[in-house]
Amino acid sequence: MKQEPIFQPYKFGEQQKAILDRDGHFIFPNLLTPQACERLTESLSHIQSLASAAVKGHEPSRFSAEYDEYLESLIGHPQMLELARKILGENIRYDHCVGLNRPGGNQGIRWHSHGYSEDHPSLGFVRIFFYVNGFDVDDGGLKAVPGSHLYRDRKIHAPTDEDLRKGWLAGKTHLITHAPLEILPLSAPVGTVALMWTHAAHAVSPRKPDSDTRWCVVYAYRNPGRPSGARWISEAFEQKPIAGAEGLMSLY
Numbered sequence: 001m002k003q004e005p006i007f008q009p010y011k012f013g014e015q016q017k018a019i020l021d022r023d024g025h026f027i028f029p030n031l032l033t034p035q036a037c038e039r040l041t042e043s044l045s046h047i048q049s050l051a052s053a054a055v056k057g058h059e060p061s062r063f064s065a066e067y068d069e070y071l072e073s074l075i076g077h078p079q080m081l082e083l084a085r086k087i088l089g090e091n092i093r094y095d096h097c098v099g100l101n102r103p104g105g106n107q108g109i110r111w112h113s114h115g116y117s118e119d120h121p122s123l124g125f126v127r128i129f130f131y132v133n134g135f136d137v138d139d140g141g142l143k144a145v146p147g148s149h150l151y152r153d154r155k156i157h158a159p160t161d162e163d164l165r166k167g168w169l170a171g172k173t174h175l176i177t178h179a180p181l182e183i184l185p186l187s188a189p190v191g192t193v194a195l196m197w198t199h200a201a202h203a204v205s206p207r208k209p210d211s212d213t214r215w216c217v218v219y220a221y222r223n224p225g226r227p228s229g230a231r232w233i234s235e236a237f238e239q240k241p242i243a244g245a246e247g248l249m250s251l252y
Contacts, residue, residue: 003244006036007079007193012086020087022176024149024200032130032191040132043068044215047099058234064217065097066237071217072097076244080128084221087195088124094248095125095220096232102140102214108204111143111164115154116198117226125198125222132215134188140207140214142186142194147174148201156201168201198222198230224252 020026050060065071116125135141158164172181
């Protein structure tokens with residue numbers, strides 16, 4: 001059965017890939033179709049409704065595609081895989097699908113990075129974020145440090161912007177542009193898709209108490225070849241036939 005488009009027309013060629021490789025992230029404003037935004041809002045609302053009954057070790061937020069048919073269907077969606085392969089090349093694996101909803105008053109998340117294949121840099125790991133209803137700066141907003149991914153440091157941690165500046169950022173320059181590394185607060189309109197290399201330093205600002213829920217889900221894909229500490233997938237789901245995802249579910 002043919003799947004409805006999830007993306008508006010877009011371009012991701014050599015120039016856009018070079019920006020992703022330079023900055024560590026790339027933003028597509030308004031890329032999600034209105035229909036996809038509607039379906040994603042329904043699915044992420046469903047995921048949020050299951051939070052109180054979560055089973056430890058198999059939480060709906062962390063294993064979101066295993067709890068919702070629409071989220072599952074996007075793992076192998078032709079447009080999703082086309083984008084993932086434009087970034088990573090043909091040989092890819094699905095890694096995880098995590099709900100990142102931020103209701104009003106949510107405290108956000110501290111500065112951190114993720115790791116993958118530090119000993120084999122040719123293996124890539126990209127996260128594809130769907131910011132269904134977008135976000136404003138300082139209201140559940142994503143913050144990044146362009147160029148931080150080039151250090152391939154999976155242990156970046158800081159509780160505040162100031163701590164990051166005084167700690168990990170101190171004295172570091174961009175390995176391509178040679179400019180000092182700096183924090184970049186981002187904003188995103190409705191339907192934004194953001195790409196981010198796994199080693200990029202990022203954080204999320206608190207959601208204002210009177211704001212509605214920021215609906216967001218992230219899908220991750222990688223080149224196989226190394227273990228993945230972020231690979232949240234049950235054994236049963238790994239074996240489940242999913243249209244379009246044939247050959248994508250195994251670790252290697």
